Amino acid sequence: MALLVAQNVDSDLYGVTADSSQMLSFNNYTEEDTYNELNEISDQNLPKTEDERVSPTVSEQEPCQDGILDEESISSGLSNMGRTADGTEITFLHLTLPGYSLVDINILESYIYLQKLEVPYNKLTDLSVVSFMPFLVELDASHNEISKLLDFSPPQNLQEVDMSFNLIDEMGDLSAHHALTKLVLDKNYLSHISGIESCVALQHLSLAHNNIKKIQNIENLSLKYLNLRGNQVEKVENLSSLKYLQHLDLSGNNISSLQGVEGNRVMEILDFENNQIDDIDEIEHIKDLRLLRSLNLLRNPIQETADYRLSLLFRLPQLSELDRHRAEAEEKVSAVNLFSPPPEVIAAHDHRRCMVYSTLRAAKVHMSTLPNIETPYPILVLSGPLGAGKRVLAHRLVEEFGKYFGLGISHTTRSPLPAEMEGKDYKFVSPDDFDGILRKGDFLLTYQTSGHSYGVSLNAIETVAEQGLACVLPMEVEGVLSLKLAYFQPRYILLLPLDPKRQEERLQADGGLTSSQITYAVARTQLYQQTHQDKPGFFDRAIDTSDLENAYSQLSRLVMTYLGMESTGTESSGAELRDRSTPASRSSSHVESGSLPQSGSQRQGASSASSSVRTWSKPSGNPTLKQSSPGLQNQRTGSSRQMNSVEKASFERRKSAAKSAAAGIVPKPLEQLVDKPPGTAPGESQFDLGPNKPLRPKTVPSSLPYHDFYSTSPDSSVPSVASDSHLSNISEAGGISPSGSPISDEDGSRPASGISFASDKPALPPIINSPEQDNDPEY
Structure with a gap:
């Protein structure tokens, strides 16, 4: 009914x-x-x-x-x-x-x-x-x-009209329909838009599959939805005044550019499927649409662009749907890692390449890794931006402390500056030669900065290690990130010019750089400052190099402190070398003492050696050598964190390979890449374990030097077993002697009974200011 x-x-x-x-x-x-x-x-x-x-x-x-x-x-x-x-x-x-x-x-x-x-x-x-x-x-x-649109006296509140799939060829005057909010005229014979200028309440307009060639006569309407699918539109225009537009469908037209949409700030959905958009740079027109969540560019030439989907997700991270497929979080991460990866990702990629190529070579025991497996080869890294003076300070350090340090010469693809010399500052090679060296597996690490490639080869370190010296490596912060993934455990010193005018003047004096390159180099100083601030322990010490003479004085004093050569009075109380803004770094720490007993035969054999031995820390039995820096705390105190997973895996692989090589077992080239538990150490019978000798294989000649530069930072730590290992001594002759050399007392009458070593490094390192800056709050 x-x-x-x-x-x-x-x-x-x-x-x-x-x-x-x-x-x-x-x-x-x-x-x-x-x-x-x-x-x-x-x-x-x-x-x-x-x-x-x-x-x-x-x-x-x-x-x-x-x-x-x-x-x-x-x-x-x-x-x-x-x-x-x-x-x-x-x-x-x-x-x-x-x-x-x-x-x-x-x-x-x-x-x-x-x-x-x-x-x-x-x-x-x-x-x-x-x-x-x-x-x-x-x-x-x-x-x-029906051939005529709304050809009747309008009802009082007619709001929604659907007259799609009819024979309408003219919209006519719709000003009488003032309450109209939705108008659907799909699949008719309309050739232009007209008659709706006075429909101020209109929010939904659909004119799909008509013969419309131009978007017009819709200015200042309250449209939220506009559908012009399947027409003959060639240009997006007259949309800037539609401040409420959220959904625009222009699929199936002849549009070749996204220009014209950038003014619609509340746009959420864009559909440009089956058009003629072919340039990836067209995305720039919509990158500022922060509310855009869905974009459809299917069946456009732009899809032939390499890494098309990741490129769009990188440029438009706000998207939740692209080409009718959900944009997953993993895709967005991959997009960032591909087009603008963080420095850590770049360093991991470079490290992986170097490791893969190096493992394809025949296994070899390097001077920088043996004979003491638990003690990493000593490396001092001087890091800072261009114009910080790191190379000048490295040369001076090697000249003054030539019995302890040697300079590692890196490779680079850039052209030499006027003040640089081939083989002394860098080995300048072409990009093809650089790639060839990399593929041969010669590089320990590579990194890129300012459009050029840099690499540190194992041969550069081995050349220094064969002389019984510690290696000094000047490098940028990108190189530090890569080196921290390797098996070495260097000390990292940050050289940072806090006065940008001094840095700029220094770069101009060096010559060879354009004004834009100088500006870029000065701006990169902020990257080093931010890294030092955000990553406590990333650098072991920081020195202001606005004044190079004062900077070198502080650097040499710091090195002497590490070597145990400095008097207590010149240490400047340790606290001045720390970050005054970090309460935890103000607390004093003490070097734990210990003795390394020596047999009579060892003392007798060492009596002919020099009596003035310098090490990274103070010998416990010799009052003539000063107390080390208070920041050098034994690793047993817990101030250093353990290795992260990447560092630990790298360290364990190298440790296993070294043990196997010492036992006469040569690992296959690719075995070091496989993550597995380190190999079992050879039996006791394979090692010479004298009562006072450090662990060393019998197969290594007694003349093979021991390397003694072991220290860790809160950011680059080693397994706790290393805290109990003893370090060998850097001899007066520049070599690293295989056993502890005697150290005389104040009267020179008798040798010391043992040597104490500090295996830890300070907590958060400060920027060491020049004396005149100590009271300046800006520093």
């Missing part, structure tokens, strides 16, 4: 069924009475038998003979009972008549209270009957044969 409110009859309102056979008066009725009576009438019209319910009548199977709407079809399409617009009556508000092949619906003139009319998939050409429905809100007349 279906019920509609009819006209007033004798001042009483009546309810009438679709077939007018039953009347229901609403005068003096309560709402409950009304619903009860409506239900009774509905029960009377329900099928009584099972067959009647299952088998519809012939009229139900073929409604609306000759395409003319009848009451029976209306009764089957009515739904959503509710109050009329004025709130005084109860009636059906929705009428749905899809696929009835209707050509005439004039019978609906009396259904004035309808609020939603759906007549899709018919053959209608005229909708003038809508003029009799003043309360109509939604109209769906899609898939008909």
Whole structure:
């Protein structure tokens, strides 16, 4: 049963069924009475038998003979009972008549209270009957044969109209439809947009699959959704005034540029599928759309770009969907690592390449790794930006302390500066030669900065190690990151010019750099300062090199402190060498003492050696050598952290290889890349374990030098077993003697009974200021 409110009859309102056979008066009725009576009438019209319910009548199977709407079809399409617009009556508000092949619906003139009319998939050409429905809100007349848009007197609040798939070729003037919020005219014959300039409430406009060539006449509308899919648009234009636009669909057009969308700051969805966009730089036009979450560029030439998807996710990290596929977090990380990786990722990549190529060579025991497996070869790294003076200070340090240090010569692909010399400062090679050296496995580490490649070869370190000296390596911070992944355990000194004018003047005096290169070099100083601040322990010490003379004085004093050569009075109380902003670094620490007993034969053999032995720390039995820096604390105190997983894996692989080589077992080239537990050390019978000798294999000649530069920082630590290992001594002659050399007492009458070593380094290192800067708050 279906019920509609009819006209007033004798001042009483009546309810009438679709077939007018039953009347229901609403005068003096309560709402409950009304619903009860409506239900009774509905029960009377329900099928009584099972067959009647299952088998519809012939009229139900073929409604609306000759395409003319009848009451029976209306009764089957009515739904959503509710109050009329004025709130005084109860009636059906929705009428749905899809696929009835209707050509005439004039019978609906009396259904004035309808609020939603759906007549899709018919053959209608005229909708003038809508003029009799003043309360109509939604109209769906899609898939008909209508040629004129909204050709009827507008209802008071008509908001949503769907007239897609019709024969409309002109939009006409829609200014009378002031309440219109949604207009769908897909699949018509429209060639331009017009007539909606006054529809200020319009939020949804769909004109897909028409013949529109230009976006126009939509300025200053309140559009949130605009669909122009499948037209002939060649340029995105006239959208800047649509400040509420969130969804734009321009797929299936002839657009070659994304320019024109950049002004829509609240844009969330862009669909440009099947267009002519071919340049990856077009993404620059939409990179500032911070709310953009979905972008579709399928079937565009741009997809042929190498690493297309990662490139877009790198440029548009705000996307959650790209080309109809979810943008995963892993993809975004991969995009950053590919196009702008953090320095740590670059260092890991360079280290991996060097390791792979080096393991393809035949295994070899290097002077810088044996004979003492637990003690890394001594390296001093001077790091700082261009113009910091690290190379000048390295040369002076090697000249003054030539009995202890040798300079490691790195390779580079850049051209030499006027003050640089081949073989003394760098080995200058072409990019092809550099790549050839890398592929031969000769590099310990490589890094890139300022568009040039740098590399430190194992041969550069071995050349210094064969002389029994510690290696000094000047390098940029990128090289430090790579070296920290290797098996060496250097000391890292940061050389930082805090006065940019001094640094700039120094670079200009050196010559060979353009003004832009100098500006870039000065700006890179901030990178070193930020690294020193954000990564405590990354550098062991920091020195201001604005004044090179003062900087070298501080550097030499620091090295002498490490060697145990400095008097207590010149140490300047240790606290001045620490970061005054770090309370933890102000606490004093002490060097733990220990003795290394020596047998009589050892003392006798060492009596002919020099009596003035310098080491990284103070000998416990010799009062003539001063107390080491308070920051040098034994590793047993726990001030140094353990290795991270990458460092530990590298260290263990090298340790295992060294033990195997010492036992006469040569590992295969690729075995060192496999993460596995370190090999079992050879039995005791394979080593010479004298009562006072450090661990050394019998197969190593007694003349092979021991390297004694062992120390750790909070950032580059070694396994705790190394804290108990003894360090060999750097001899007066520049070699590293295989046993502890005697150290005389103050009167020179007797040798010391043993030597104490400090294997730890200070906590957070400060920038060592020049004396005149100590009270300056800027430093």
